[in-house]
Amino acid sequence: MKMILILNKKVMSLEFNRFRDHIKTLGLRLTPQRVLIFEVFLQTEGHFSVEKLFQKASDLDPQIGIATVYRTMKLLTACSLAREFIMPNGSILFEKSSTQEQHDHLVCEVCGKIIEFEHPKIRQYQEEVAQSRGFSIYYHRLTLIGICEDCKK
Amino acid sequence: MKMILILNKKVMSLEFNRFRDHIKTLGLRLTPQRVLIFEVFLQTEGHFSVEKLFQKASDLDPQIGIATVYRTMKLLTACSLAREFIMPNGSILFEKSSTQEQHDHLVCEVCGKIIEFEHPKIRQYQEEVAQSRGFSIYYHRLTLIGICEDCKK
DNA sequence: TTTAAAATGAGAATCATTTTCATTATTATA
DNA sequence: TATAATAATGAAAATGATTCTCATTTTAAA
Ligand SMILES: [Mn+2]
Ligand SMILES: [Mn+2]
Ligand SMILES: [Zn+2]
Ligand SMILES: [Zn+2]
Numbered sequence: 001m002k003m004i005l006i007l008n009k010k011v012m013s014l015e016f017n018r019f020r021d022h023i024k025t026l027g028l029r030l031t032p033q034r035v036l037i038f039e040v041f042l043q044t045e046g047h048f049s050v051e052k053l054f055q056k057a058s059d060l061d062p063q064i065g066i067a068t069v070y071r072t073m074k075l076l077t078a079c080s081l082a083r084e085f086i087m088p089n090g091s092i093l094f095e096k097s098s099t100q101e102q103h104d105h106l107v108c109e110v111c112g113k114i115i116e117f118e119h120p121k122i123r124q125y126q127e128e129v130a131q132s133r134g135f136s137i138y139y140h141r142l143t144l145i146g147i148c149e150d151c152k153k
Numbered sequence: 154m155k156m157i158l159i160l161n162k163k164v165m166s167l168e169f170n171r172f173r174d175h176i177k178t179l180g181l182r183l184t185p186q187r188v189l190i191f192e193v194f195l196q197t198e199g200h201f202s203v204e205k206l207f208q209k210a211s212d213l214d215p216q217i218g219i220a221t222v223y224r225t226m227k228l229l230t231a232c233s234l235a236r237e238f239i240m241p242n243g244s245i246l247f248e249k250s251s252t253q254e255q256h257d258h259l260v261c262e263v264c265g266k267i268i269e270f271e272h273p274k275i276r277q278y279q280e281e282v283a284q285s286r287g288f289s290i291y292y293h294r295l296t297l298i299g300i301c302e303d304c305k306k
Numbered sequence: 307t308t309t310a311a312a313a314t315g316a317g318a319a320t321c322a323t324t325t326t327c328a329t330t331a332t333t334a335t336a
Numbered sequence: 337t338a339t340a341a342t343a344a345t346g347a348a349a350a351t352g353a354t355t356c357t358c359a360t361t362t363t364a365a366a
Contacts, residue, residue: 030331045346050322070323080349086239088294092322106288117282125275126297133268134302136260141241142295144279149287182312182363203353218315223354245353 015042015081022079036061037072046087047093050062088145108148117150168234175232189214189223198244200238200246200267241298261301268301 019038021031027141028083054069073094076082083097088107104122106115130137172191176183193209207222226247229235236250241260257275260270277293283290 018157027343029286030329031344031347066323067347068345071344086243089172090239090243092243098244106283106286108288109291115286116287117286119264119282122275122278122282124273125278129230129270129272129275130259130297130299133270134363135261135268135299136286136305137297138262138293139299140297141272142293144283144288144293146283146288146292148291152289179314184313184315184362216315220316220355221314224313 013042018079018081019076022075025040028075033061033064033068034065034072034075038076039071041073041076041082041094041105042094042096047095049093053094086141086143104142104144106144106146106148107153109145110151112145113148113150166195171232172229175228182226185230186214186217187225189217189251190222194226194229194235194247195249197249200248219303224239231240232265238294239294239298241296245250257295257297259297259299259301261304263300263304266301266303 004151017039019034020030023034037053038055040053040060043055044053050066050069050073053073054064054066057064057069073082077084079093082099085093085095085105087093088109100120103116103118106117107113108115126137126140162233169191170188173183176187180238187243188229190206190210193206195211197206197209203219203222203226206226207219210222226235233250235247238246238248238258240246241243254271256269258269260266261268268271279290279293
């Protein structure tokens with residue numbers, strides 16, 4: 001597929017530079033497919049599946065393969081533009097991580113609503129626990145599963 | 154398969170009563186296979202896979218089916234004798250939960266070591282966060298992923 | 307006993323993800 | 337530019353953990 005890339009302001013962003021640098025650093029190539037998937041990723045809000053991204057990317061390029069979406073999400077995750085979020089049922093969603101600050105999630109078991117939160121004290125105690133065991137934390141996973149306000153009614 | 158069940162002291166435990174009561178409450182039956190899997194489960198320490206339990210159960214009864222192990226672990230989890238633990242790579246392990254108090258995990262990304270911890274303050278702040286959003290927590294998942302003391306050397 | 311319901315094990319099905327591989331695209335070099 | 341080396345792609349197959357199906361067996365109750 002021959003495709004002329006028109007890099008607009010949106011694409012020439014911090015995020016795009018990070019993505020491009022990551023790819024170049026690994027000696028990989030910035031292909032039209034990767035740029036397309038990157039753009040679709042950036043334009044998607046909230047928490048979404050690979051399948052969702054694949055659908056949106058397919059609308060723009062019906063030739064795109066889902067394997068390429070998986071491969072690109074690995075790259076985006078590796079350079080911290082994307083973060084994985086595991087739902088209580090085990091399904092894997094992605095979200096953008098560059099612009100947002102780190103956060104954890106409340107998930108309603110009834111309606112599936114996802115609420116984000118950030119609690120510095122929890123972070124701090126996690127660090128204390130780790131230090132007390134001689135452990136250094138690379139990352140953590142915290143999800144609170146329950147029922148939301150609306151669903152209680 | 155006809156099998157005479159010899160219920161020793163170990164089996165006539167609080168755990169066994171809980172398991173039997175749960176089964177009876179649901180109108181289900183206490184079969185030899187379920188008792189066998191229950192015993193294997195009770196005799197297994199640490200964090201272990203369904204496959205591991207299946208292997209141990211197969212040694213005692215080569216006829217046992219892995220589907221029955223999965224089904225029985227569902228029952229043991231439902232009555233809170235077993236807890237699921239999701240490793241950073243997504244694989245699912247079980248552990249006994251009746252005798253131990255609730256705890257969370259540190260996982261070493263290098264050697265796979267699992268360290269358990271309990272931090273009341275973290276619990277407390279989780280509750281506060283939930284309350285502030287009108288949310289009621291049913292359960293939570295917290296795992297800290299990093300590198301352990303030994304692997305730092 | 308007889309009967310109805312539940313449980314079992316084997317194997318098929320599922321389903322998200324990964325892998326394979328032949329083909330195509332990109333990049334570096336001459 | 338032509339050539340060569342390497343990387344990337346998409347289609348399809350493979351994977352692997354879990355669930356489902358179903359014929360058969362077991363259990364508990366009447
Ligand atoms: Mn989020
Ligand atoms: Mn544990
Ligand atoms: Zn809800
Ligand atoms: Zn270690």
